[in-house]
Amino acid sequence: MAYTHGKFVWFEHVSHDVSGARRFYDTLFGWKSDGVPVGGSTYHMIMSGADGIGGYRQAMPGVPNHWVRAGRARHVYGSAGTARPT
Numbered sequence: 001m002a003y004t005h006g007k008f009v010w011f012e013h014v015s016h017d018v019s020g021a022r023r024f025y026d027t028l029f030g031w032k033s034d035g036v037p038v039g040g041s042t043y044h045m046i047m048s049g050a051d052g053i054g055g056y057r058q059a060m061p062g063v064p065n066h067w068v069r070a071g072r073a074r075h076v077y078g079s080a081g082t083a084r085p086t
Contacts, residue, residue, distance in 0.1 A: 010070040011046065011054035014063065018044060018056045021065070 015021040022033050022044055033056060035042040046054040059065060 009053075009072050012057055012068040013054070013065070014057045014059045014068060015065045016059045017065075018058055021056055 013021050013025065025031060025046075026033055029048075031053075032047045033044045034047070036045050037043075041058070044056040045052050046056065
């Protein structure tokens with residue numbers, strides 16, 4: 001895979017309704033998500049074809065549903081100083 005600075009490489013949806021989120025987004029984007037045991041719970045890995053691109057996670061009480069994204073950088077500490085809100 002070619003390196004692309006700033007490319008988002010992992011997406012995670014944190015939800016109070018993981019089953020509903022999986023049904024909605026898997027259908028919308030053509031993803032497949034399978035449960036993987038992690039500790040005492042299940043992490044649902046999002047697959048796009050043969051590539052793992054993210055996952056679904058249960059939201060803690062009081063935390064709204066949201067997406068978390070991770071981007072690629074050669075030098076994390078140097079790049080962090082250039083980040084700007086959108």
